[in-house]
Amino acid sequence: MSRETGPFIPELRSRAIFCVIAWLIASTSVAQTLSSSDDPPAEARLWPYSNDLPTCASERVLAEIARRFWNREREYWQSALSLETFDAIRETSFRPRGSSFIPRRGCEAAARFNDGATRRVIYKIGEGLGFIGLGWGVEWCVVGLDRGETYGPACAGVRP
Numbered sequence: 001m002s003r004e005t006g007p008f009i010p011e012l013r014s015r016a017i018f019c020v021i022a023w024l025i026a027s028t029s030v031a032q033t034l035s036s037s038d039d040p041p042a043e044a045r046l047w048p049y050s051n052d053l054p055t056c057a058s059e060r061v062l063a064e065i066a067r068r069f070w071n072r073e074r075e076y077w078q079s080a081l082s083l084e085t086f087d088a089i090r091e092t093s094f095r096p097r098g099s100s101f102i103p104r105r106g107c108e109a110a111a112r113f114n115d116g117a118t119r120r121v122i123y124k125i126g127e128g129l130g131f132i133g134l135g136w137g138v139e140w141c142v143v144g145l146d147r148g149e150t151y152g153p154a155c156a157g158v159r160p
Contacts (some may be wrong), residue, residue: 039099050127051103061125065121084112093105104124107125119144139158140158
């Protein structure tokens with residue numbers, strides 16, 4: 001018997017084929033389970049979310065955006081630009097990906113800056129996105145002032 005066609009080569013091939021087929025079947029059933037529309041809401045998990053999110057017009061949320069914007073401008077861009085007021089605040093989405101995902105609220109506002117310009121601010125509030133995963137957190141972008149396009153053109157990465 002030659003070394004290449006020893007007695008164990010056909011058995012190894014059949015085991016490898018069996019493993020690949022088993023993996024394909026398992027991954028297909030897992031994908032179907034994950035995409036099922038009858039998934040429990042995030043509030044019914046072992047470590048549940050409370051769905052207790054502040055509103056888009058919450059003073060705490062707007063103050064957090066203004067504070068973080070001012071810090072970024074001062075420290076990174078060496079700019080004195082700051083957010084003065086928010087107007088035309090509106091909710092654009094609530095739980096856009098369904099009830100089994102992390103609760104999120106999408107928002108937009110017109111903001112007046114200390115340079116006199118009014119720019120659009122897009123932000124989303126998410127549960128469990130605060131410091132070390134506690135409380136709510138806010139992710140925001142000012143259209144026209146995302147200089148490095150961190151969130152893509154026109155802040156597309158913050159939208160739902």
